[in-house]
Amino acid sequence: MQRALTLAKQATALASPNPQVGCVIVRTEANDEVLGEGAHLYDNYDHAEIVALKQVAARGLSAFGATAYVTLEPCSHHGRTGPCADALVAAGIARCVVATTDPNPLVSGRGVEKLRQAGINVTVGVLEKEARELNDAFAHFIRNSTPFVTLKAALSSDGKLAPPPASRFPNQPHWLTGPASRAEVQVLRHASDAILTGIGTVLADNPQLTDRTEEPRRRPLLRIVMDTHLRLPLDSHLVWSAKRDLLVLAGPTASASRIEGLTSRGVEVEVLPEHAGRLSLPAALNLLGERKILSLLLESGSHLNGAFLRQNLVDKAVFFHADAQLGEDAIPFAHGADPAFAVEQSLLRPTVTTYGADTCISGYLHDPWA
Numbered sequence: 619m620q621r622a623l624t625l626a627k628q629a630t631a632l633a634s635p636n637p638q639v640g641c642v643i644v645r646t647e648a649n650d651e652v653l654g655e656g657a658h659l660y661d662n663y664d665h666a667e668i669v670a671l672k673q674v675a676a677r678g679l680s681a682f683g684a685t686a687y688v689t690l691e692p693c694s695h696h697g698r699t700g701p702c703a704d705a706l707v708a709a710g711i712a713r714c715v716v717a718t719t720d721p722n723p724l725v726s727g728r729g730v731e732k733l734r735q736a737g738i739n740v741t742v743g744v745l746e747k748e749a750r751e752l753n754d755a756f757a758h759f760i761r762n763s764t765p766f767v768t769l770k771a772a773l774s775s776d777g778k779l780a781p782p783p784a785s786r787f788p789n790q791p792h793w794l795t796g797p798a799s800r801a802e803v804q805v806l807r808h809a810s811d812a813i814l815t816g817i818g819t820v821l822a823d824n825p826q827l828t829d830r831t832e833e834p835r836r837r838p839l840l841r842i843v844m845d846t847h848l849r850l851p852l853d854s855h856l857v858w859s860a861k862r863d864l865l866v867l868a869g870p871t872a873s874a875s876r877i878e879g880l881t882s883r884g885v886e887v888e889v890l891p892e893h894a895g896r897l898s899l900p901a902a903l904n905l906l907g908e909r910k911i912l913s914l915l916l917e918s919g920s921h922l923n924g925a926f927l928r929q930n931l932v933d934k935a936v937f938f939h940a941d942a943q944l945g946e947d948a949i950p951f952a953h954g955a956d957p958a959f960a961v962e963q964s965l966l967r968p969t970v971t972t973y974g975a976d977t978c979i980s981g982y983l984h985d986p987w988a
Contacts, residue, residue, distance in 0.1 A: 619717055619745045622687045625657040625666070626752055630809050631835035632659045635910040637756040639690045641666035643674055643711075646685050653679050661836055667692055667702040671709055682710030689749045691720040691742075694729040703729040707736040716742045717749030721757035721987055750987050755811075755913035758933060758986035764907040765914035766986055768934040769923060770806060771951060772799065775941055777958045778948035779920055783822070792823075794940040798974035803917075804831045806936065810915040812840035812906060816922040817849050826855045827917070838863040840911065844897055844922060848876035852883065860884040867902055899929055924953035927961070935961055936980040938973070 625640030633639070642655040654677065656669025664672070667688060674681045692702040692714070706714060714733050719742060720726045733740050750757065758766035772795045773779065780792050793800070807813055808831040815827060820843055829839040838861070843850055846869035850857065856864055857880070865886045868877070877887045888905060890897045906914060916926060926932050937958055951958040962968065965981025972978070 619687045619689070619715060621652075621655065622666075622689050623717070623745060623748055623752065625655060626689045626749075629657045629659055631829075631833065631837075632661075633657075634660065634755075634811055634837065634912050635759070636660050637690055637753045639666040639688065641670040641689070642687045643670045643681055643684050644687070645683075646713075647683075653677070653681060653684055659836075663698055665693065665699055665702050668699065668705055671705060674709075680710070683712045684710075685713040685715065686711050687715045687744075689717045689745075690753065691716050691718065691726070692729040692733065693720070693725070694732050695725055701729070701732070703732040706733065707738065711738055713739040713741070715744050716740065717744055718742070718746045718987075721753070722760045754934070754986045758984075759907070759912045761986075762907075764903040765812065765911045766933050767903070767914050767916055767926065767931055768806070768810070768936060769916045769926060769932045770803060770936045770938075771917075771923065771958065772803075772938045772940070773951060773958055774944040774948065775939060776943045776945070776948075777951055778944040779951055780822075780949045781944055782947045782949070794942060795938045795976045796940070796974040799938045799940075799976040799978065802973050802978070803938075804829065806915055807831070807839060808833050808835065810839065810913045811837065811911045812842055812913070813915045813917055814842040814844065814902075814922075815916075815918045817843055817845040818921060819917075819919045820845075820850060820854060820856060822919070824855050825917075826859060828859070840865060840909075842867065842902075842906075842914075844902070844918075846872070846892070846897055848872045848880065848887070850880065850885075852879060857883055857885060862886070867897055867905075869897055896925065899925060899931055903931065920950050920953040923951060924955040927952050927955040930983075933984045933986060934980065934982050935965060936978065937962060939977045939979065941975060 622640035622642045626638040629638045639658045643653045645651045654670040654673030658666045694701050694703045755766035807829045813827050827841045842865045844867050848868050890901045968981035
């Protein structure tokens with residue numbers, strides 16, 4: 619199962635909007651000889667079980683009487699492909715080990731039941747935690763039709779985002795954390811379908827918001843800016859680098875000339891309704907859901923962090939803490955919401971990791987599998 623999980627992880631950014639799944643087929647009476655293995659890649663259509671079975675056949679071997687290890691319950695319904703449970707039955711698999719059941723409540727357990735009805739010995743729950751973490755976004759999306767939102771923030775030891783504006787140079791990011799933490803942020807970006815920030819962060823830092831891992835991905839990382847009045851500078855890094863991967867969410871009063879100026883440079887603009895004078899965050903998430911965006915990484919400033927938290931729209935939080943203190947006048951983590959330390963205290967299944975001199979605390983505000 620550990621090998622199957624490794625295969626599934628290798629499909630990061632290559633399987634969405636489908637789940638990441640790995641499969642290994644072994645001959646148990648021959649010291650667990652691997653007959654075939656594979657992972658699901660969206661553009662290749664075949665699910666992981668089919669990839670593994672085809673590898674078995676290509677090697678001139680048979681899966682009859684073998685054991686299949688699968689990280690997600692084999693499907694029992696027709697989608698872009700036929701049911702994998704039927705394929706395993708037809709191949710004569712004797713045993714199937716499943717890490718976790720399907721998160722879709724409409725189909726969960728049906729694949730397992732189909733295998734058992736065919737006389738296959740099925741075990742469920744092996745390395746379940748690891749398998750579920752790999753598909754948190756899929757589990758959330760399949761139930762809610764909106765992206766799984768991860769809030770990422772780099773913070774000082776006293777829970778601040780950045781020094782006071784008066785002490786900073788314009789259009790220059792202020793690095794709180796070290797290179798190891800920043801490299802991990804790129805891993806988070808690579809695993810996300812989209813990244814979102816506010817216009818305030820863009821004006822202050824002039825960020826690129828790119829995936830710099832150089833790992834392959836089937837869809838470009840969608841970069842999103844919440845910008846009610848379309849203040850996004852045409853000479854910003856975001857606009858200059860736009861290649862059908864930059865979406866600006868504007869308010870209903872945004873000027874037509876500003877919209878035209880951005881769209882002429884390859885920027886997509888969508889107008890959202892406002893709520894209490896600000897863009898509707900639920901409307902933004904619904905829009906992204908319609909585009910099959912499963913995972914959204916929130917890298918923003920104090921106001922947008924606060925808005926997402928106040929509206930209970932954050933599903934997971936990842937906080938990178940540096941040793942430095944910024945003082946009372948520094949920019950807070952979340953305007954109008956609990957400080958980062960309070961959020962950390964409320965996290966489900968919190969984990970603590972170190973990256974260089976920095977400490978990373980992460981956990982869930984909502985369990986996507988609950």
